[in-house]
Amino acid sequence: MKANRPKRDVHPDLARERLKCNFNIEEVTNIIDGGKDKTLERKKIEDIALNNGACLDEIPDECLSIKERYENAIRKSCIYSNIVRNEMLEITGMENFESPVLRRTADAFFKDISPFMLHLGMFVPTLIGQSTPEQMAEWLPKALDMKIIGAYAQTELGHGTFIRGLETTATYDPDKEEFVLHSPTITSYKWWAGGLGKTANHCVVMAQLYTQGECHGTHLFIVQIRDLDTHMPLPGIKVGEIGPRMGFSSADNGFLGFNSFRIPRQNMLMKHAKVEKDGCYVKSAKHGKLTYGTMVFIRVTLVSEMSFNLSKAATIAIRYSAVRRQTELRPNEPEPQILDYPTQQHKLFICIATAHAFQLTSKWLWDTFQAVMADVRKGNVDALPELHALSSCLKAVSTSDALSHIEQCRFACGGHGYMLSSNLPFIYSFVAATRTYEGDYTVLLLQTARFLVKAWEQAESGNNVTPTVAYLNRTANTKRVVWDNTHEGIIQSFQAIAAGKIGQCVRSIRDRIKSGMDYEDAWLMTTVQLVAAAEAHCRAVLVNTYWNEMIRLTKSSSANVKTVMHQLAVLYLMYWALEKTGDLLKYSSVSKQDLDDLQRRYEELLAALRPNAVSLVDAFDLRDEILHSSLGSYDGCVYERLMEEAQKSPLNAEPVNPSFHKYIKPLMQGKL
Numbered sequence: 001m002k003a004n005r006p007k008r009d010v011h012p013d014l015a016r017e018r019l020k021c022n023f024n025i026e027e028v029t030n031i032i033d034g035g036k037d038k039t040l041e042r043k044k045i046e047d048i049a050l051n052n053g054a055c056l057d058e059i060p061d062e063c064l065s066i067k068e069r070y071e072n073a074i075r076k077s078c079i080y081s082n083i084v085r086n087e088m089l090e091i092t093g094m095e096n097f098e099s100p101v102l103r104r105t106a107d108a109f110f111k112d113i114s115p116f117m118l119h120l121g122m123f124v125p126t127l128i129g130q131s132t133p134e135q136m137a138e139w140l141p142k143a144l145d146m147k148i149i150g151a152y153a154q155t156e157l158g159h160g161t162f163i164r165g166l167e168t169t170a171t172y173d174p175d176k177e178e179f180v181l182h183s184p185t186i187t188s189y190k191w192w193a194g195g196l197g198k199t200a201n202h203c204v205v206m207a208q209l210y211t212q213g214e215c216h217g218t219h220l221f222i223v224q225i226r227d228l229d230t231h232m233p234l235p236g237i238k239v240g241e242i243g244p245r246m247g248f249s250s251a252d253n254g255f256l257g258f259n260s261f262r263i264p265r266q267n268m269l270m271k272h273a274k275v276e277k278d279g280c281y282v283k284s285a286k287h288g289k290l291t292y293g294t295m296v297f298i299r300v301t302l303v304s305e306m307s308f309n310l311s312k313a314a315t316i317a318i319r320y321s322a323v324r325r326q327t328e329l330r331p332n333e334p335e336p337q338i339l340d341y342p343t344q345q346h347k348l349f350i351c352i353a354t355a356h357a358f359q360l361t362s363k364w365l366w367d368t369f370q371a372v373m374a375d376v377r378k379g380n381v382d383a384l385p386e387l388h389a390l391s392s393c394l395k396a397v398s399t400s401d402a403l404s405h406i407e408q409c410r411f412a413c414g415g416h417g418y419m420l421s422s423n424l425p426f427i428y429s430f431v432a433a434t435r436t437y438e439g440d441y442t443v444l445l446l447q448t449a450r451f452l453v454k455a456w457e458q459a460e461s462g463n464n465v466t467p468t469v470a471y472l473n474r475t476a477n478t479k480r481v482v483w484d485n486t487h488e489g490i491i492q493s494f495q496a497i498a499a500g501k502i503g504q505c506v507r508s509i510r511d512r513i514k515s516g517m518d519y520e521d522a523w524l525m526t527t528v529q530l531v532a533a534a535e536a537h538c539r540a541v542l543v544n545t546y547w548n549e550m551i552r553l554t555k556s557s558s559a560n561v562k563t564v565m566h567q568l569a570v571l572y573l574m575y576w577a578l579e580k581t582g583d584l585l586k587y588s589s590v591s592k593q594d595l596d597d598l599q600r601r602y603e604e605l606l607a608a609l610r611p612n613a614v615s616l617v618d619a620f621d622l623r624d625e626i627l628h629s630s631l632g633s634y635d636g637c638v639y640e641r642l643m644e645e646a647q648k649s650p651l652n653a654e655p656v657n658p659s660f661h662k663y664i665k666p667l668m669q670g671k672l
């Protein structure tokens with residue numbers, strides 16, 4: 001099914017906007033991509049994936065039934081996977097199967113989500129992170145070649161967050177050298193796993209390991225659940241789809257139960273612990289949480305995923321705002337472009353800046369992750385707690401911020417933003433899930449808080465702490481930082497806010513213990529503050545990292561690119577300083593006058609960025625096929641596209657709907 005796209009002239013308002021641009025767009029694109037060579041590679045891959053036209057649907061996905069939608073998604077997933085396997089991985093290299101370029105091109109095929117997403121997204125990374133070399137040799141080539149299709153089944157009906165509370169059991173039988181998988185209760189049924197409902201024939205299962213009569217906690221197992229030829233569930237497996245949800249509508253999230261289902265001993269993923277043939281349990285991991293490695297990996301990748309989604313939403317809303325005109329400012333004057341309203345700029349320019357902040361931070365986080373993992377492979381797990389704390393808070397804050405900014409983009413598009421054809425509701429519902437999956441927002445911030453409280457206590461007693469909390473060594477025992485409205489000053493204020501909040505948490509916990517509470521209750525009673533402290537720490541990390549990376553990456557840029565990148569970073573700092581005025585008043589010497597001054601400078605900055613707004617989103621270089629938006633296409637022909645999409649509604653297939661004769665007419669005639 002290939003739909004023809006009419007070629008149109010660029011809307012004059014957008015054409016005029018592009019003439020105003022005063023920086024080199026390609027240079028900014030290169031910075032976002034991570035270098036000129038990366039931009040070229042991305043474009044080459046996008047050409048391969050998108051120029052075959054298989055990705056366009058004549059009938060919009062949302063007009064199909066659940067079953068048709070799934071089947072269409074499978075059709076496209078197979079075409080797409082074939083291109084990935086045969087052509088794209090040749091360019092990126094097999095080891096880069098998680099490349100963001102593949103993620104971008106996938107979006108052109110799937111407005112919503114591919115049922116195969118978790119195969120490359122979590123099943124393959126788990127094989128890589130949790131298998132022995134022998135297991136890897138057995139399973140990985142089959143998975144990469146799509147000979148087997150996998151899912152990641154960890155969450156159960158009764159437990160998602162509390163992994164140690166999972167109920168599925170894997171009991172070792174030394175006589176047959178097999179594990180027996182069992183779901184003892186309804187709450188132990190696996191629930192949610194993407195691709196599990198109808199698509200996958202294998203999955204990784206997290207279960208409580210029992211051997212020699214003892215429980216050794218949760219471990220991972222690879223399990224074949226369907227016959228490779230007939231695709232029927234194997235005896236002892238009860239599997240299906242969990243039903244419609246807010247988003248993820250073209251995929252098949254699944255449930256799974258085991259009735260004493262047997263798998264060979266070798267199917268336990270044994271990189272960090274193993275069960276010998278005789279049932280003896282041997283742990284080799286130097287850190288108890290290495291089986292959670294896939295989650296850490298995905299949390300790290302989600303920061304760049306948030307940048308990507310935000311850049312899509314910002315592109316749609318800013319291009320639309322350049323062609324949309326509304327309300328006379330003065331009688332008989334032409335209506336202005338809505339992008340000229342400072343309130344609109346306030347909603348939208350932060351989205352551009354945040355997309356940059358997340359992209360630059362995600363690259364830095366990725367490098368940190370790689371370095372820590374290289375150490376772990378050598379047996380050094382010292383940096384793991386800091387990585388866990390960092391990936392947890394950055395995952396939580398980036399998904400949460402992206403979600404609220406995307407909602408602002410929808411508000412910025414008025415009624416038309418509510419249309420599915422704008423694509424904003426799809427982007428929003430996809431990102432809404434990210435705030436919950438791979439660790440809920442609150443839960444992950446509380447993980448970071450555990451680390452911060454320990455770090456604060458170390459700093460308080462004069463010990464040096466790890467790099468991302470090094471600011472505590474400077475600020476842990478300081479009352480208030482002196483306000484300074486430079487970028488360094490603002491960054492230091494964010495660090496002072498974080499240190500102040502962490503210190504306040506420590507004092508609250510101590511006071512509560514002094515008044516008779518045990519540590520657990522004192523911690524519990526302080527969790528509202530602890531979440532806020534972890535969020536504040538994350539903001540301090542974000543502003544500092546974004547600023548430093550922006551300076552580093554623009555060192556050899558042209559003057560105008562330096563200026564515009566600098567403006568975006570300053571906007572980001574000012575926006576958050578103004579959002580956190582209460583905290584600034586509490587933890588710095590900022591005065592009302594300083595804040596009024598900051599507000600004025602922020603408004604001037606919005607005006608300074610205004611002429612470059614459209615070009616800044618053009619620099620995200622998102623092809624129309626990826627944007628899927630009636631409001632955000634490069635040519636800006638918004639009204640034509642909205643009308644064109646409206647024609648595709650199945651309700652327009654006939655002039656009179658049969659329900660008129662069946663119900664309305666009898667009602668009108670009093671014959672119902």
Ligand SMILES: CCCCCCC/C=C/C(=O)SCCNC(=O)CCNC(=O)[C@H](O)C(C)(C)COP(=O)(O)OP(=O)(O)OC[C@H]1O[C@@H](n2cnc3c(N)ncnc32)[C@H](O)[C@@H]1OP(=O)(O)O
Nearest residue numbers: 121154160161162163164289292295305388437438439450
């Ligand atoms: C584009 C990509 C798309 C991908 C699509 C993905 C679709 C979605 C898939 C999924 O959602 S898969 C399921 C994901 N599930 C979760 O993320 C569950 C969240 N829960 C947890 O991660 C953990 O249970 C927990 C909340 C971290 C707690 O674990 P646990 O109860 O076992 O530990 P604690 O007692 O709280 O802590 C003990 C100790 O261990 C440290 N720790 C915990 N996790 C890690 C880790 N991953 N790495 C390193 N260290 C860890 C923790 O900080 C504690 O340390 P101390 O404070 O005691 O020093």
Ligand SMILES: Cc1cc2nc3c(=O)[nH]c(=O)nc-3n(C[C@H](O)[C@H](O)[C@H](O)COP(=O)(O)OP(=O)(O)OC[C@H]3O[C@@H](n4cnc5c(N)ncnc54)[C@H](O)[C@@H]3O)c2cc1C
Nearest residue numbers: 152153154155159160161192193194433436437438439442
């Ligand atoms: C679209 C989507 C796709 C998913 N895909 C997969 C998948 O492929 N594989 C898989 O295994 N799982 C998957 N999941 C499950 C996902 O990982 C869990 O839903 C997630 O980890 C949250 O766990 P939960 O649902 O048990 O929430 P709960 O933990 O029950 O959370 C409910 C509320 O309780 C709060 N809460 C819970 N514990 C605490 C605490 N200790 N302190 C304070 N507050 C707390 C939370 O903040 C939240 O507000 C998916 C989920 C979604 C939505």
